[in-house]
Structure formats: C-alpha cells, structure tokens
Amino acid sequence: MKFPLTALTAAALITAAPWALAQNVAIVNGKAVPTARVAVLEQQIAATGRPIDDTVRAQLKEEVVLREIFIQEAEKRGVAATEDYKNQMELARQTIMIRSLFTEYQKTNPVTDADIQAEYDKFVAANSGKEYRARHILVEKEDQAKAIIASLKKGGKFEDIAKKQSKDPGSGANGGDLDWAAAGSYVPEFSEAMVKLKKGELTQTPVKSQFGFHVIRLDDERTAVIPKLEELKPQIAQQMQQQKLVEFQKSLRDKAKIE
Structure with a gap:
C-alpha cells in the first residue's frame, strides 16, 4: 500500500538541500563521501553553541570534500606507512579512548545533591563570622615601616604612600586595599594585629611576617556575607x-604495576 505525502513531508523535501537528502555528499575520484561526515562535524559545532545555518552547512560540505581529496593524495604517497603517522595515530587513539573513559566514569559516578550540600556546609562553617576590609603597606625593613607610621600620624595619605612604597604589587597599586576577607585568609601575625584594630585605626608598630614589615589600617568590618547554595551549586558541582x-586517575595510577 502506498501512502501519500503529507503537506509537511512534501515541504520538508522541497526545502531540504539536495545533498542532505542523498546518501553521499559527493563522489571524489570515484569514491563516495557520505553525508554522515557532515553530520559529525555539525554535532561538534552544535556542542560549542554555535548556530548552524545553510552557510555553515555549505562550508562543512566543502570541508569534507577537501578532506577526501587530501586523504586520497596522502594514501597515494604512502603516508600511512610512515612511523610518524603511526605514532600520531596511536596518540590520537589513546586520547579518544581516555576521554571516553573519563566521560563514562563521570556519568556513572555523579556528584549528588547530598554531596553538594555537605561541601556547601563545610564552606559556610569555614567562612562564617566576621570579614574585614583592611589596607596595608609592605616594606622590607622595620625602620621603613616606622617612618611610614610616623608620616601617617602627621597627616600623610595612606593610599599615596602605599602606591609609592609598598612592595606588594597587587594591593600597592590599589592604595594598599586588600578588599573584604576573613581573618583566616592572612598569615597569623597579620591577622592577629588586624583584628585588634577598631574601624579607622592604624597599627602603632610595624607587624613582622614572613613577607616583611606591614603597616595595617582597618577600614571596616562586617558579618560575613555567605552566598546561597543555589548561587554556588554549579561551581561546587x-x-x-x-x-x-x-x-x-590517582587510584588507577596507584593500582598499576609499573616495572
């Protein structure tokens, strides 16, 4: 029994590119180039989020035709018999298999919502409490730090001195600003001196750490702002x-017998 074409099917046949309806994209020197090769390239492009239109499809068609031309020439010249080709093919085979192995492992060992919740709870516990916004000027010698403190007491501008003299390139360029951070983010000597300060206060003596001598000013403090689970969930996962x-990977390496 024959079934008539529906209007939708007929329209699809009319609008589809002729090569897309055929089994092969082209015949190159008597050898067929299947449309499946174009489909594979389309999938790779689609995975990147790039839209696929008729222009892209035409480019892909031309690419698979050119590949066939080039591969035929390579075969004529015996490229497949060279050691370089064999070695590169082996590396490519390994890369594809390893990628597939890792993809399969991640599919069968997913991160669960319970895992994410437990990790988030650890994050909250470690980052709760106070956050401090401080500035510092870091120098090599204690005498330098003492001179800076004296200058600040006479009205010197902390930000200007930090830009000129601090050897901490990150904060120095920003006038010594360390942004908001928990006390535990700093080395103990720095942290201990900072938390004793009141808002707007300056350390009266240089603070020595493994990095040198610090002059610290506390600009502000607040209760730590913890992002909600929903905000961090993708990153944690x-x-x-x-x-x-x-x-x-480590477990496989540890179990392997290597001689």
Whole structure:
C-alpha cells in the first residue's frame, strides 16, 4: 500500500538541500563521501553553541570534500606507512579512548545533591563570622615601616604612600586595599594585629611576617556575607566532579604495576 505525502513531508523535501537528502555528499575520484561526515562535524559545532545555518552547512560540505581529496593524495604517497603517522595515530587513539573513559566514569559516578550540600556546609562553617576590609603597606625593613607610621600620624595619605612604597604589587597599586576577607585568609601575625584594630585605626608598630614589615589600617568590618547554595551549586558541582576524576586517575595510577 502506498501512502501519500503529507503537506509537511512534501515541504520538508522541497526545502531540504539536495545533498542532505542523498546518501553521499559527493563522489571524489570515484569514491563516495557520505553525508554522515557532515553530520559529525555539525554535532561538534552544535556542542560549542554555535548556530548552524545553510552557510555553515555549505562550508562543512566543502570541508569534507577537501578532506577526501587530501586523504586520497596522502594514501597515494604512502603516508600511512610512515612511523610518524603511526605514532600520531596511536596518540590520537589513546586520547579518544581516555576521554571516553573519563566521560563514562563521570556519568556513572555523579556528584549528588547530598554531596553538594555537605561541601556547601563545610564552606559556610569555614567562612562564617566576621570579614574585614583592611589596607596595608609592605616594606622590607622595620625602620621603613616606622617612618611610614610616623608620616601617617602627621597627616600623610595612606593610599599615596602605599602606591609609592609598598612592595606588594597587587594591593600597592590599589592604595594598599586588600578588599573584604576573613581573618583566616592572612598569615597569623597579620591577622592577629588586624583584628585588634577598631574601624579607622592604624597599627602603632610595624607587624613582622614572613613577607616583611606591614603597616595595617582597618577600614571596616562586617558579618560575613555567605552566598546561597543555589548561587554556588554549579561551581561546587564542577569542582567536586573534577576532584572525583582526579581521585579516580590517582587510584588507577596507584593500582598499576609499573616495572
């Protein structure tokens, strides 16, 4: 029994590119170039989020035709018999198989919502409490730090001195600003001196650490602002997936017998 074409099917056949309806894109020197090759390239492009239109499809068609021309010439010249080709093919085979192995592992060992919640709870516990916004000027010698403190007491501008004299390139360029951070983010000597200060106060003596001598000013403090789970969930999931993969790789390395 024959079934008539529906209007939708007929329209699809009319609008589809002729080569897309055929089994092959082209015949190159008597050898068929299947449309499946174009489909594979389309999938790779689609995975990047790039839209695929008729112009892109035409470019892909030309690419697979050119590839066939080039591969035929390479075969004529015996490229496949060279050691360089064999070695590169082996590396490519390994890369594809390893990527597939890791993808399969991640599919069968997903990060669960419970895992993410537990990791978030650790983050909250470690970052709760106060946050401080401080500035510092870091110099090599204690005498330099004492001179800076004396200058500040006489009305010197902290930000200007930090830009000129601090050897901390990151904060120095910003007038010594260290932005908001928990006390535990700093080395103990710095942290201990900073938390004793009141808003607007300056350390009266240089603070020595492994980096040199610090002159510290506390600009502000607040209760730590913790992002909600929903905000951090994608980032936590990605980090935990990567950690699982690293542990999987390490377990394989540890179990391997290497002589």
